[in-house]
Amino acid sequence: MAVAAEGFRRLAASQEAAERSAGEALSAHARIRALGRSYIRFARAHPELYELMFFREIEDREAHPELVAAADASYARIERAILEFLEPQGEAGVSPKIAINGAWAVVHGLSNLLNEGRITPGERGNPGEDELIDTILELFCAGLDRGVAG
Numbered sequence: 001m002a003v004a005a006e007g008f009r010r011l012a013a014s015q016e017a018a019e020r021s022a023g024e025a026l027s028a029h030a031r032i033r034a035l036g037r038s039y040i041r042f043a044r045a046h047p048e049l050y051e052l053m054f055f056r057e058i059e060d061r062e063a064h065p066e067l068v069a070a071a072d073a074s075y076a077r078i079e080r081a082i083l084e085f086l087e088p089q090g091e092a093g094v095s096p097k098i099a100i101n102g103a104w105a106v107v108h109g110l111s112n113l114l115n116e117g118r119i120t121p122g123e124r125g126n127p128g129e130d131e132l133i134d135t136i137l138e139l140f141c142a143g144l145d146r147g148v149a150g
Contacts, residue, residue, distance in 0.1 A: 001064040007046070007053040008070035014042045015077045028085035029141045035081055036107045036137045043111035044129075050111065078103050085144065099144055106140045 018038035022030060043050040053071075062068060082100045110133065113119040121129035 001067050003049070004053045004055065005064070005067040005070040007049045008067070008074050010046075010049075011039065011042050011053070012070070012074040012077065014038050015074060019077070028081060031081040032078075032085060032103065032141055032144075033134070033137045035077055036103070036140070037133055039078075039107040040111050040114070040133050043115060047115045050115065054108075075104070078107075082144075094144065102144075103140065106136065110136055 015035050015038045018034045019026065019031060022034045026034065079100050082103055083096055086094070086096055086099060110119070114121070114129070119132070120126060121132050126132055127135065
């Protein structure tokens with residue numbers, strides 16, 4: 001459990017660094033994309049650690065408060081970025097929980113598909129990895145815009 005918790009702490013640190021390097025004037029869209037890129041790049045750079053962090057066989061995560069706290073800190077960054085984006089719209093548009101789950105599904109799913117070789121950047125009509133990641137994150141943000149516009 002300690003190794004998985006350390007992985008989540010390292011992921012949160014990489015997300016924090018991505019936000020910091022993007023600057024204070026970061027728009028909500030840019031923050032979502034920066035966090036998404038950071039999440040995927042972390043998974044790609046540390047595939048074994050990433051897999052361990054989400055290991056299904058950890059039956060009772062709540063019994064490991066260090067792991068839960070570290071995972072929650074990483075998740076909270078994505079949550080804050082989505083809520084920041086949705087805040088000006090108030091009650092209109094997409095549910096915050098759906099949008100947060102959608103953001104996580106996109107970055108987690110793409111990370112897994114890339115790590116498992118199910119999507120191969122630069123092959124079979126796919127652009128290179130950076131362009132692929134950026135385009136998919138942009139599509140998510142465009143969809144989020146449409147959900148808010150209703």
